[in-house]
Amino acid sequence: KMPKKILVIDxxxxxxxxxxxxxxxxxxxxxxxxxxxxxxxxVEEEEFDLIISDIxxxxxxGVEIVxxxxxxxxxxxxxxxxxxxxxGFADEEIEKEARKLNPIxxxxxxxxxQELLNTVQQSVG
Numbered sequence: 001k002m003p004k005k006i007l008v009i010d011x012x013x014x015x016x017x018x019x020x021x022x023x024x025x026x027x028x029x030x031x032x033x034x035x036x037x038x039x040x041x042x043v044e045e046e047e048f049d050l051i052i053s054d055i056x057x058x059x060x061x062g063v064e065i066v067x068x069x070x071x072x073x074x075x076x077x078x079x080x081x082x083x084x085x086x087x088g089f090a091d092e093e094i095e096k097e098a099r100k101l102n103p104i105x106x107x108x109x110x111x112x113x114q115e116l117l118n119t120v121q122q123s124v125g
Contacts, residue, residue: 003029004124005046009039009053009065010086015109019052022113023120036060036068043069048081049124052116055087055094062087063097070101082123086111 006028008019016032023030031046033039036059042048051069053062060068062085070080085098088109098106105119 003027004049005029005031006050006052006120006124007039007042007046007048007081008032009034009051009057009062011035011054011057015054015086018113019116022117026117026120028120028124036065039065039069040072043072047078050084050120051081052084052086052120055085055091055098056089061094063094063101066101084116084119084123 006023008016008023008030010016010019010032011034020030020032031042031048033042035057051066053066055062066083073080083101083103084105084107085103086107086109090108095106104123107116107119
């Protein structure tokens with residue numbers, strides 16, 4: 001069967017590499033985007049099973065990016081995607097906005113790799 005496709009949105013090169021390795025080793029197909037524009041283009045071109053997004057990024061933050069992606073998918077009659085948010089900071093305002101998008105998880109950095117994998121497996125199998 002086809003591997004599940006995961007879109008990782010993060011501007012940190014190191015974190016992207018770490019997640020990439022971890023998820024690919026576990027049999028997922030991983031695509032990465034560093035900003036809102038890249039993420040949007042990918043969602044238009046590919047069908048994903050899950051989004052993992054950092055929250056703090058230059059330009060649009062992760063919550064804004066994911067909200068835009070879900071709106072885009074809904075407007076083209078595609079199903080919206082499960083989301084895992086990752087953040088290094090507690091920020092009540094952003095967290096409140098993030099929770100409106102019903103993420104399946106909200107992980108704080110530095111997260112444990114196993115914790116991330118378990119969360120991914122629970123959401124997409």
